[in-house]
Amino acid sequence: MSDVLLAVTGLKKYFPLKKGLLGKTYGHVKAVDGVSFAVAKGETLGIVGESGCGKSTTARVILRLIEPTAGEALLGGRDIFAMDARELRQLRRRMQIVFQDPFASLDPRMTVADIVAEPLRVHGIAAGTERRELIRDLLRTVGLSDAHMGRHPHEFSGGQRQRIGIARALSVKPELLFLDEPVSALDVSIQSQIVNLFQDLQQRYGLTYIFIAHDLAVVKHICDRIAVMYLGRVVETAATAELFTRPLHPYTQALLSAIPVPDPDAAQERILLAGDVPNPVDLPPGCRFQTRCRFKLPVCAAAEPELTDVGNGHCLACHLHRVSSN
Amino acid sequence: MTWIAVWRQLKRNRLALLGLVIVAFFIAVALFAPLLAPHDPLAQSIARAGETPSAQHLLGRDELGRDVLSRLIYGARISLTVGLITVVIGAGIGVPLGAISGYFGGRTDLVIQRLIDIMLAFPAMLLAIVLVSTLGVNLENAMIAIGVVSIPVYARLVRGTTLVLRDIEYVQAARAIGLSNAGIIVRHIIPNLLSPLIVQSTLQIATAILWAAGLSFLGLGAQAPTPEWGAMLSSGRTFIRNAPHIVTFPGLTIMITVLGLNLLGDGLRDALDPRMKL
Numbered sequence: 001m002s003d004v005l006l007a008v009t010g011l012k013k014y015f016p017l018k019k020g021l022l023g024k025t026y027g028h029v030k031a032v033d034g035v036s037f038a039v040a041k042g043e044t045l046g047i048v049g050e051s052g053c054g055k056s057t058t059a060r061v062i063l064r065l066i067e068p069t070a071g072e073a074l075l076g077g078r079d080i081f082a083m084d085a086r087e088l089r090q091l092r093r094r095m096q097i098v099f100q101d102p103f104a105s106l107d108p109r110m111t112v113a114d115i116v117a118e119p120l121r122v123h124g125i126a127a128g129t130e131r132r133e134l135i136r137d138l139l140r141t142v143g144l145s146d147a148h149m150g151r152h153p154h155e156f157s158g159g160q161r162q163r164i165g166i167a168r169a170l171s172v173k174p175e176l177l178f179l180d181e182p183v184s185a186l187d188v189s190i191q192s193q194i195v196n197l198f199q200d201l202q203q204r205y206g207l208t209y210i211f212i213a214h215d216l217a218v219v220k221h222i223c224d225r226i227a228v229m230y231l232g233r234v235v236e237t238a239a240t241a242e243l244f245t246r247p248l249h250p251y252t253q254a255l256l257s258a259i260p261v262p263d264p265d266a267a268q269e270r271i272l273l274a275g276d277v278p279n280p281v282d283l284p285p286g287c288r289f290q291t292r293c294r295f296k297l298p299v300c301a302a303a304e305p306e307l308t309d310v311g312n313g314h315c316l317a318c319h320l321h322r323v324s325s326n
Numbered sequence: 327m328t329w330i331a332v333w334r335q336l337k338r339n340r341l342a343l344l345g346l347v348i349v350a351f352f353i354a355v356a357l358f359a360p361l362l363a364p365h366d367p368l369a370q371s372i373a374r375a376g377e378t379p380s381a382q383h384l385l386g387r388d389e390l391g392r393d394v395l396s397r398l399i400y401g402a403r404i405s406l407t408v409g410l411i412t413v414v415i416g417a418g419i420g421v422p423l424g425a426i427s428g429y430f431g432g433r434t435d436l437v438i439q440r441l442i443d444i445m446l447a448f449p450a451m452l453l454a455i456v457l458v459s460t461l462g463v464n465l466e467n468a469m470i471a472i473g474v475v476s477i478p479v480y481a482r483l484v485r486g487t488t489l490v491l492r493d494i495e496y497v498q499a500a501r502a503i504g505l506s507n508a509g510i511i512v513r514h515i516i517p518n519l520l521s522p523l524i525v526q527s528t529l530q531i532a533t534a535i536l537w538a539a540g541l542s543f544l545g546l547g548a549q550a551p552t553p554e555w556g557a558m559l560s561s562g563r564t565f566i567r568n569a570p571h572i573v574t575f576p577g578l579t580i581m582i583t584v585l586g587l588n589l590l591g592d593g594l595r596d597a598l599d600p601r602m603k604l
Contacts, residue, residue: 063502092504105495109517118513119503168499 003041004074005208006062006176011035011071013054013061017281027281031057033232035071036307039176044202044209046223046240048216048255052280054232055212056100059178063097064088075176093123096169100181102161106153112139112164113149119171138167143197159190166197170205179211183218195222216259220244225313228252231280231288234307238314248316250293287319295320335597342593348586356402365393367400367553376569386571388562394572397553398579404554405583408469408538409531415473417527420480421519425511427481428488439485442478450475454537458546465554468547472537476530483526487519521598528591532584539580555580 012035014028032054039045047055061068064080073080075094083091099105106115116135120126126134136146142163153161162182169177179198183191195218201207213219219226220240227237228249236249247253254271275292278284284291287300299319307317310325336342355362365383371391379386385394427438445453457471491497491514500510539556541547548554550561555576562572 060498065498065501089504092502095502097499097502099495099499101495105499107496107500107514107518109520118500118505122504122509165499168503172503 004038005041005043005076006210007038007074008058008062009036009072011058011061011073012069013057013066014069029280030232030283031280032061033283035229035232035234037227037234037237039208039210041175041208042202042206043225044211044223046211046213046219046226047229048213048219048226049229050214050277052231052277053229055229056180058229059097059180059210059212063095063178064091089123092119093172094174095176095178096172096174097178097180098162098165098169098182101185102158102165103153103185105165106161108153111150111152112144112156115153115164116167116171119168123172125172134171135167138171139164141170141201142167157190158186159194162186162194163197166194166201170201173205174207176208176210179209181213182211184213184215191218198222216255228255231277231283233288233317234315235289235317236315237307239312242312242314246314248310248314248321249289249318250295250320251289297323299323332594332597336593339593339596341589342597345586345589345591345593348582349590352402352406352583352586355399356406359399359403363393363396363399365396367392367396368551369393376565376572378569378571385575386569388558388572389565389569392551394558394575397558398555398575400553401555401558401576401579402583404465404548404552405535405538405580406531408465408472409534409587411469412473412476412534412538413527413530415470416476416530417480417523419474420477421484421516421523422511423477424481424484425488425515425519428485429492429507429511429515431489431492435485438481442481445475445478451537451540454541455544455546458541463546463549465542465548465552468538468541472534472541475537476534479526479530480523483522484519487522488515491515491518525591525595525598528587528594532587532591535580535587536584 011032012030013032014030016025017027017029018025035054035058037045047058049055057066060066062073062080064083068081071081075091078087080091110118113132113135116138117131120131120134125131135149139145139148144160144163144167148156148160153164156164182198183194186194198209199222202209209222211219211223223240225237225239226243227234228243228251229235230251236243236247236252238246243252244256247256254273257269257271271294273292278288278291284301285304286302287293287305290296290300293300297319303319305317305319305322307315308322310316310321336346369392371387373391374387375389375391377383377387377391383393383395385398388394388397423438427435448456454468454471454475457474458467461467461470497510497514500514505513538547539554539559542554542556543560545560548557550557558576559573559580562569562576565572
């Protein structure tokens with residue numbers, strides 16, 4: 001990868017668990033536990049995994065909505081976590097986020113124009129009629145009209161609300177957009193419209209996306225590369241086509257087998273995961289997937305597998321592959 | 327949720343409408359007191375003290391021969407002012423305190439909440455009495471005392487709601503945009519707290535009127551000859567056997583006003599609750 005826009009290494013976010021009057025810390029929820037990935041300019045990276053695996057937390061930490069426990073995130077060579085308040089303000093113009101729930105992500109007391117104008121106001125971009133013109137342009141860009149400017153969010157459908165959220169995120173002309181399950185709260189018919197909008201916008205503005213999702217069909221459609229997360233770690237990354245044709249991690253294989261095939265006669269081997277997800281407060285030693293893995297080896301309980309390149313930029317954190325290829 | 331929708335909800339609640347009518351009536355009485363009062367509320371006539379209600383003095387004369395109705399009409403001004411000012415003091419300090427406490431959490435929250443606990447540990451009336459005694463006995467200080475005593479109510483209410491709002495996505499979005507913490511509290515948190523605040527304030531005005539009447543009854547609020555409802559109750563109580571109307575009417579007035587405010591507050595709570603929408 002030549003033009004790396006964002007490079008994340010060893011990102012960790014532990015939430016302390018406290019109890020008692022003095023708030024003594026007795027443990028940590030390891031929401032994100034050593035995540036590393038890189039995104040190239042203009043690329044769409046998908047982050048998939050079941051709920052609670054740390055996808056959203058990863059995005060929020062990189063956006064500095066919550067502070068990281070450890071790790072490094074370089075945006076265009078500058079470490080996001082080392083930025084002071086002034087640099088952080090500038091950073092807000094380079095990275096934005098579109099949230100999952102279009103009903104919670106817009107302030108119900110503000111008009112559409114106010115919502116989209118807020119980033120412009122905060123960063124002192126344009127003013128007066130110029131700003132209004134800019135807002136009008138933004139709304140048109142996302143497929144809304146001038147007539148919507150004075151309305152309140154509750155007057156819109158889920159898809160329209162999501163468009164308002166996208167207009168807000170675009171208003172500061174960001175380079176990198178985090179899409180945190182942006183279509184999973186929408187009707188299927190609306191989903192494709194919003195996904196197409198994302199693709200149009202990417203072509204028009206050369207945007208880079210980090211697309212967080214649990215719907216693999218959508219991810220397959222929009223993403224160039226995919227990172228699979230399990231319990232706070234990336235277990236496999238590969239180009240989309242490669243991952244879908246040659247999934248190597250047992251967890252990825254199980255995820256892919258769960259995608260419904262629109263053909264009732266198609267023979268489909270469904271890999272059902274048995275066992276329990278370990279408590280993220282108290283992870284077992286070794287591989288964190290061992291409790292549910294079909295192919296568990298003795299080594300899996302002893303050492304945590306590292307994410308290593310197995311060729312073609314396909315990275316994997318699994319002992320199985322190394323053992324079988326030796 | 328627009329105000330038209332709130333009004334539509336409120337209209338369907340008979341009791342709330344009754345409350346609204348009562349409150350509107352007393353506001354009108356307070357505003358137009360000089361026009362409505364048949365007599366000078368301070369004009370005494372010792373010779374005719376304690377006269378029972380008659381055509382000329384609809385609610386009779388008090389222990390100094392003053393017209394009870396006129397005094398009640400002027401008293402509405404004082405009671406409603408007390409209600410409004412104490413709510414402004416209580417909310418003015420309590421809302422920012424609660425918002426800061428809930429938004430920042432951690433140590434800030436701990437310190438503020440323990441201070442609130444200390445205030446709540448004393449019975450409100452007792453704390454108000456102590457404050458008035460320390461500051462000096464007059465109506466202004468009584469209002470300050472009642473305002474201060476109502477701070478915890480607001481601080482707790484606002485903290486609880488802020489805790490919920492803080493993690494809502496539009497607040498996260500505002501942070502991602504780069505809006506400062508103060509900006510988020512002023513532009514996103516407080517506007518979304520308005521509904522519970524309006525309800526609380528309506529009920530709090532009623533409480534404040536009761537407390538002010540109580541303080542005046544104890545001689546710690548309005549001083550003679552100010553026509554304050556609680557003070558009227560206090561000075562008239564000696565004559566309860568010979569001239570019961572002197573205490574009865576101020577008592578009824580307080581009761582009806584407080585009832586009206588409570589009915590309106592309860593109605594507003596239902597009308598402003600989005601879950602009640604049909």
